[in-house]
Amino acid sequence: MMILRLIPIICVFIYTTTVYAEPLPGIAPYDEHLERQLRKALLAKGKNYKPRTKHLSAEGRAHYTNRLILEDSPYLTQHAHNPVNWFSWGEEAFALAEKESKPVFLSIGYSTCHWCHVMERESFEDKEIAEFLNQHFIAIKVDRERHPDVDEAYMLAVRLVAGRGGWPMSSFLAPDGKPFYGATYIPPDIFIDLLQKIHSTWLEEPELILKQSEELSALVTQIMQNRNDLESFEQNTIQQTADNLLSRLNPLTGGFGEAPKFPNEPALLFLLQIDTRDSNKPLNKDLETTLDLMSQGGIYDQIGGGFHRYATDDIWLIPHFEKMLYNQAQLSHVYLHAYRITGKDNYARIARxxxxxxxxxxxxxxxxxxxxxxxxSEGVEGKYFVWKPDEIREILSTEDADLAIDLFAITERGNFDGRNVLHLPVSLREYAVNQHISYKALTYQIDRIRAQLVEVRKQRIPPLRDDKILLAMNGMMISTLTLAADVLDDHRYKNAAIRAGNLLWEKLWHDGSLFRVYLDGRHSIPAKLDDYAYFIQALLDLYDIDGNPVWHQRSQTLADLMSSRFYDNTHGGFFMSDTKNALFTSPKSLNDSALPSGNSVAIIALANLALRSGKLSYSDRANEALKAILPSSDKGIFSSVSLYRALDLLIHGEVGKYQYGARGAVKASAEIEEFEGVKILEVKVQLTDNWHINAHQSKIENIIPTSVYIDADTPAFQLDNMTYPESISRKFSFLKTPLEVYEGDITLRGILNANKNAENIAHRNALVPVVIQFQACNDQMCLAPEKLTLRATQ
Structure with missing residues (x-):
């Protein structure tokens, strides 16, 4: 790429990521119509509005206001008083670039991105840089959370040019939107030099830039449309993927790779799904080490709960202090799954x-x-979260302070700029043993300490919060809450999930269209693929725990709309959006990042919907999409792991508490309750109206009876004294004699005993696979006999 010889790649890459007064530097004043709009938007902010800029009058008024004051994105409005002539994403900016024959500078980030703030302070607030940028470029600012399709396309271009990506993303485009150069964070001296070199190249040899933009955009489009047709789905591909991932876990410090260290939730979710299927072995030791050390490290907020986005070191100690909703949703999901498998109460504690x-x-x-x-907070990274020993002693009693200082390794020297990020050098159970106190007493005292420290911390100036409600992330959170309601047996989580589900439908579903963002009482931005996919799955999870058919009906409405609007009927798979929206290509979300890819979530949602609805069209579409996009080898394994999770689901079915059969007419689940030392297995079955399953005992030959038993591959347990409900005698048109059946809601019970003769009974996980065999019929037909494997936690 010829222009790269003219522009040295010397940028610093950080992975991540009152009334209108003066004209912006370097350009003519805005026209009267736009100026009135800016004044109106400013006045609407109210008298307590504080402009986020260093360019202020003595009265605290902003010297500059640009078009971003008109936007409803918290990230964009953060930049509304930069001296840069920012445009939001859309046709207006590119039309002006074509008209004035100027290249485009595209800056993509999000509201809580630390290095986005740094580049704003250093460059976008600098009048000299702003003046040059305004004179010679069209500057566009994009909130990646509102436009993930834009972010996906240009991030790929940046990675191709620079070798890595992150935010802020800094891209340079031809007037038609095709990229020719890109980077992430750029220091101000390098940024102005880069602007000057691109400007001079554009004036003297524009054909070089245009040639490179064509080549780079063509390469991006080719990669976006890449597909691999697989002749078959093979189980060993799934196991090879799992083995490959496990081999990359660090046995000492946990996690994948070196600092900066990200949780990599998609990989963890895949491995836990695979482990859930095999109850004859414990959770992988290195995976358990990862979960333990993350929960003990500073990446986990030991006082307030919740996870920071990543650790800056190799041992999970010092975090980058952002807290993202998607991290909370995914990691809670991870720890809830781990609790189901292991029964370790600390995993439940972290999730809760x-x-x-x-x-x-x-x-x-x-x-x-x-x-x-x-x-x-107050312009200082991490200030809200760190502590000194004297602060702890001032707040807590002597006994509690001594414990907190010792337990959380709080020192005078500190571990972060003279203060302390709280962490647990050893697990709570190990600490309790070392201190000769009971684990229960220790956790009680810690909870008291946490409550006091949280109340004091609330008096500090908190970090900025991004208040926009994003459909995809909210859908993800709803799914996690439904899981928590079941696993932790806590109705608070069920109620919160139902409330959020109703809110999203009420506020973001309008006139047959779904929207992505809800903020300040208004919806905006047409929903993308991930919005549809996560919300469909959330609606199905609500249907599972609530039983209200409206959730199921809504999920089918959205699934049909998702397929019609986003599916690529030529190459297979789903596009991220149903329109190019000024983009130079139509991107597909194929690769995992901090989130599973949009295509993988869509495939999983469709597969789950097929099980609940009995409609083969949904599973056919899921299989078709997966065949089109699934890589045929483990190249880029971390980017495609969620597609393998989808593959596992399509081959082997769900691993959650609820299982569906008979085209959605049968719903079954299993629970283990302990009463006076006896473990009682309860299998609950719900049948939709007009459907029945055959009773356990029948007087008619060749009728498949309903039966419950322990999976033969799990010799560690045996089921005794199984009791079945009283049957109902029904007369059907296809039989001469009445048939004994079960209808409606039934419960089957038995006593679960350990098989003392089984080998390695201690070396297994906490799940007990229970099989229910049945045949479902209605008055017109009988379906083929089925077996569902239910997984009950001890």
Whole structure:
């Protein structure tokens, strides 16, 4: 790429990511119509509005106001008083670039991105840089959370040019929107030099830039449309993927790779799904180490609950202090799954604390979930979260202070700029043993300490919170809350999930269209693929725990709309949006990042909907999409792991508490309750109206009876004294004699005993696979006999 010889790649890459007064530097004043709009938007902010800029009058008024004051994105309005002539994403900016024959500078970030704030302070608030940028470029600012399709396309271009990506994303485009150069964070001296070199190249040799933009955009489009037709789905591909991932876990410090260290939730969710299927072995040791050390490290907020986005070191100690809703949703999901598999109460404790943090700190008055909180407080990274020993002693009693200082390794020297990020050098159970106190007493005392420190911390100036409610992330959070309601047996989480589901439908579904963003009482931005996919799955999860058919009906409405609007009928798979929206290509979300890819979530949602509705069209579409996009090897394994999770689901079915059969007419689940030392297995079956299953005993030959038993591959347990409900005698048109059947809601019970003769009984996980065999019929037909494997937690 010729222009790269003219522009040295010397940028610093950080992975991540009152009334209108003066004209912006370098350009003519805005026209009267736009100026009136800006004045009106400013006045609407109210008298307590504080412009976020260093360019202020003595009265605190902003010297500059640009078009971003008209936007409803918290990230964009953060930049509304930069001296840069920012445009939001849309046709207006590119039409002006074509008209004035100027290249485009595209800056993409999000409201709680630390390095986005740094680049704003250093470059976008600088009058000299702003003047040059305004004179010679069209500057566009994009909120990646509102336009993930735009972010996906240009991020790929940046990675191709620079070798890595992150935010802020800084891209340079031809007037038609095709990229020719890109980077992430750029220091101000390098940024102005880069602007000058691109400007001079554009004036002297524009054909070089245009040639490179054509080549780079063509390469991006080719990669976006890449597909691999697979002749078959093979189980060993799934196991090879799992083995490959496990081999990359660090056995000492946990996690994948080196600092900066991200949880990599999609990989964890995949591995836990695979482990859930095999109850004859414990959770992988290195995976358990990862979960333990993350929950003990500073990446986990030991006082307030919830996870920070990533750790800056190799041992999970010092975090980058942002808290994203998607991290809370995914990691709560991870720890809930781990608790199901292992029965370790600490995993339940971490999940509960994280979800309680979301319900208290990241939930709107209407019941929606906010997007994120910033890393900075009072302009200082992490200030809100760190402590000194004297602060602890001032707040707590002597006994509690001594415990907290010792337990959380709080020192005078500190571990973060002279202060302390709280962490647990050893697990709570190990600490209790070392201190000769009971685990129960220790956790009681810690909960008391946490409550006092949280109340004092609330008096500090908190980090900025991004209050927009994003459909995809809210859908993800609803799914996690429904899981928590079951696993932790806590109705608070069920109620919160139902409330959020109703809010999203009420506020973001309008006139046959779904919207992505809810903020300040208004919806905006047409929903993208991930919005549809996550919300469909959330509606199905609500249907599972609530039983209200309206959730199921809504999920089918959205699934049909998702397929009609986003599916690529030529190459297969789903586009991220149903329109190019000024983009140079039509991107597809194929690769995992911090989130599972949009295509993988869509496939999983369709597969689950097929099980509940009995409509083969949904599973056919899921299989068709997966065949089109699933990689045929483990190249880029971390980017495609969620597609393998979808593959596992399509081959082997769900691993959750609820299982569906008979085209959705039968819903079954299993639970284990202990009463006076005896473990009672309860299998609950719900049948839809006009359907029945055959009773356990029948007087008619060749009728498949309903039966419950322990999976033969699990010799560690045996089921005794199984009792079945009283049957109903029904006369059907296809039989001469009455048939004994079960209808409606039934419960089957038995006593679960350990098989003392089984080998390695201690070396297994906490799940007990229970099989229910049945044949479902209605008055017109009988379906083929089925077996559902239910997984009950001890």
């Amino acid at each position: 604390q994280t979800l309680d943090y979301v319900l208290t700190e990241m939930t709107s008055n209407e019941g929606g979930f906010y997007s994120a909180t910033d890393a900075d």
